[in-house]
Amino acid sequence: MVCAGPNRPLGILHQMPYEVSTPVFEGPLDLLLHLIVDEQVDLYEVSITSIVGAYLAHLEDLHHLELETATEFLLVAAVLVELKVRRLLPAPSAVDLDEEIELWSKRDVLLARLLECKTYKQAAQALEQLAFRAERSRPRTVGMEDRFACVMPDALAGVTAEQLRNALERALMPRPVPRVVLDHVTPVRASVRDAVAQLSDELPRLGQASFRRLTEGVVERLQIIVRFLAVLELYKDGLVELDQGVTFGELRVRWLGEDGGLVPQPSMLEAQVREGAAESVAEYQG
Amino acid sequence: MADAPHARTPARPEELRAIEAVLMVVEEPVEPGLLAELLEVGPAKVEHLCSELAAAYQAEERGFVLVRVAGGYRFQTHPDLAPYVERLALRGQSARLSAAALETLAVVAYKQPVSRAQVAAIRGVEVDGVVRTLERRGYIEEVARDAGPGQAVLYGTSRHFLERLGLDSLDDLPPLGDFVPGPEEVELLENGLRSGE
């Protein structure tokens, strides 16, 4: 979370006017929105080094590096660099059309994300206004008069001393509350669809492989499961043949489909981004 | 205290008086269903009586109003008189939410039920800390679990959220469409990201 830490002057980057408690940029989208909309800067006149530099300086201010945030930033910065390169270099005579389309779609994804981010920023301001207005009218919360206290049922009925102790332990739990890891492994990020796409890229080249080989280097159990589901998916579509000699034995996967893969092979992150963008675009139109 | 004038004709309906009494002692908005039960009348009648009371308070320029919020009715001070009430320095003044918290809250409010990862994807940053803050302060709560492999916690806004925003239900949220950037801004963004000519 890039919202704590002391504020440091970020060169061209001014603090957001409505940041209340922590006037720092919250992430690459925040930063980009600010640069484009508020500063009205042509990004191609801004040195990307300075953006990256400013962002790194900001990250250094944090006591620890949030890998997710840093990765997110890299992704956005990479798209920017790519766009800028394309703009600066004279168009080569033989442009790779696929690359060109790819770049445009990356740009569109980024644009859609920026629009979505901006939309919620504005919604947030509206919510703040609502809360502000609501605060002018204070509720009566005085509650039951003492003379009716004898009528009220005992709220401690059925509560044991052990439950009370457990409640204390809950209250004393160190915060931040430790959380279950799996729910921040996005279902989307480990989607079966992505795994299918990857396998139909890998398998034609390998011809045949053990499931163990296909999950080499995968540490998350969830991802192994997703890969397994993907194998089943391919089997259902008649693209692979499965063979397991003995129970719990090695599972062999053999590619039956055509070479070259049938499914496009987006990188996992991109696919996720694209899905998000498509969803948001649909929402704007809706 | 002066005595009431003795020619009190006709008597004020007991239902109205009972609603006034009950609203004096509730700590949270009271649902029409509960009022109906207490008064032994139908819910439609309750709604009607409450609107009647609310309108009368307005017309009489009372210092308080009867509002419908978070699915129930309650007494609140008239917004006009905020300066007096603010001077009371009541306990429990709420701390302001940071911009980050507000934005996360907005995403949860409009996209609920929504997982932390989905919120993070929209906001482009990790949101665990903010989500925890919002949860602890009672604005959002776990409403379901994702059916997917991770069984991610899905969050939604709470009743407290509605109360704090003065909304009766989520339907009263301003439509998200109102906040989509206008054409000039879209153009600005497009130009900012243009590649090549």
Place this chain on the structure above:
Amino acid sequence: MADAPHARTPARPEELRAIEAVLMVVEEPVEPGLLAELLEVGPAKVEHLCSELAAAYQAEERGFVLVRVAGGYRFQTHPDLAPYVERLALRGQSARLSAAALETLAVVAYKQPVSRAQVAAIRGVEVDGVVRTLERRGYIEEVARDAGPGQAVLYGTSRHFLERLGLDSLDDLPPLGDFVPGPEEVELLENGLRSGE
């Protein structure tokens, strides 16, 4: 809600409206002196205005009354309507303690004497409302005052609390030992550790 009629002549005096607003939100009876300060009028004027209001509520057969009690003014339910209020007390919003209330009660029980601010610091949320509820239900009470500058109220559990839990004395509360987390907490901790936090 209907709008106020536009021919509102003459406007209701702001002082009366301000008194109504203040009385709506105060927990304890408001002293005339405080009202006078808020309204910037003399105390005699306040007394006069309050009697005027009280008489009007009587005359209008409101479901609430304005009474002078314990040296101050406050709204109360009209005695006529006690049956409705009793019914609410029986099946109302406060029949069971919420998880938040139970946690707060536990903190007070084990850490007494403890101030509201200390409880809030432990629980990480504002606890004023919950403390008030617990106090009203007679589970906790003021046991001392902090020696510090603020002279904060220090709370402890009541005799009634011990009785309800079937305990002889506070010594009978289950020991915390070295704070051995329960099974759910262990699971959470493990998961947290695995996530490399």
